Amino acid sequence: MADEEFEAEQGERELSPGQLARGFTILAITTFLAMIVINIPQTISPNFFRDEIGMGGALNGYLIAIREVPGFLLIFVAAILLRQGLARATAIALIIAGLGYILFAGANSFVGLIVPTLIASVGYHSWLQLQDALGLSLAKPGEEGSVLGRFRSIGFAGTIVALLVVLAILLGVERVSGDLRAAQGPWLRGLYVATGVCAFIAAIVIYRFPVSANARASARVAPRITWRKEYGLYYWLSFLDGSRMQIYFAFAPFVLVDTFNVDALTLTILLTVSAVINWRTGSLVGRLVDRYGEKRMLTVGYSMHLLVFLGFALSQNIWLLYITYLGYNFLFLFSIGTTTYLRKICRPEDLAPSLAMGVSLAHLTAIVVPIVGAALWERLGYQFPFLFGTVFIFISLWLTQKIDIPKQRIAGSPPPAALRHEAEREIDADGATLPFDAVSVVSPAATAGLAKDEDPARL
Secondary structure (H helix, E strand, C coil), rough: CEEEEEEEHHHHHCCCCHHHHHHHHHHHHHHHHHHHHHHHHHHHHHHHHHHHHCCCCCHHHHHHHHHCHHHHHHHHHHHHHHHHHHHHCCCCCCHHHHHHHHHHCCCCCCHHHHHHHHHHHHHHHHHHHHHHHHCCCCCCCCHHHHHHHHHHHHHHHHHHHHHHHHHHHHEEEHHHCHHHHCCHHHHHHHHHHHHHHHHHHHHHHCCCCCCCCHHHHHHHHHHCCCCHHHHHHHHHHHHHHHHHHHHHHEEEEHHHHCCCCHHHHHHHHHHHHHHHHHHHHHHHHHHHHHCHHHHHHHHHHHHHHHHHHHHHHHHHHHHHHHHHHHHHHHHHHHHHHHHHHHHHHCCCHHHHHHHHHHHHHCCCCCCCHHCCCCCCHHHCCHHHHHHHHHHHHHHHHHHHHCCCCHHHCCCCCCCCCCCCCCCCCCCCCCEEEECCCCCCCCHHHHCCCCCCCCCCCCC
């Protein structure tokens, strides 16, 4: 009887079906716009930096190092932003990102890129840790991967729109001018301004994200900075993922642009194909994580990452490089497994600050790794940053084998779903499943645990 009364009380404190539907719609629109904000600069920056600023691959590595400083400091940025509640924190992050990207339009030198880079980076990295917590707040236990996969797909739909707009503009400029590199400057600068406008619109939308009474209660006790040894495996995987990503995003586009002379139009087409692939497969990857478990899916993902890095290091065939470029962008979806792993082992109130800690740890080597990679590029050739990156992948593969969610869940973490994925089902000799906590399910909306007392909130 007491259990029934507890469940009834919990039900009153959870988001209603209508609020959950509104939350999904709001986050879907925001994710769609945020991916436009992220991908327009990602698409045009390599050519903008080379043709308008005069940068090379090594100098780009140094700019990446500067860009990642705010990522390293994210735990402190998050501690400040989250005092406003998750929805407001997200809105502020998007406004900051939009302002930074607008300032790119006025840059004319490497030095002139530094301030816009830092401002945009604060907003961009804050969004990275906020988006997954917002999504997980709408997920029932056992459906975390599926929900994140759906939002990944929605985000890549936004990516497609962004890339098609860039592609249409570049095709038009090339057709009218006959010389894309000579005429593209004002158009690329205009696209940075358009990126900022999209960020401002996304900020307005996410401000009304709904929050449950449970989330408000969790917010009152939620730590702003979280460091627990029980989450050590998640921290290590985040650290290694970040080190690997720094190498790839700093140097892979410049291998294509600087070494193989790929122009902005071709790079945009390549990114569009990648976005279409991810749009159609995001939900599938999320469901596979739910079905087969984080350990298996991350093992597959890291093994394929190894092939991608070796492909960039060893191949001289441009078409094979195109395939490896598409492959890495697809493998980004497998990071869902790292996030759902944390959700399953941690306390609800720890989720948002722990995600922020993970992003900060992912940038712990953000200054050193791009500089080391740039030095390897200058002294030995573009292949060596990627060979260096395989070290991080091998270590990630080894650590992934240590994932054991039933044993690593801490007291107070959400109970497992009624139907667990096959990878977490262990049958003993008598055919009985291993015991799991029979704790009452708390509101999924409370998992972000960092709301304010007013309507908006969550990570």
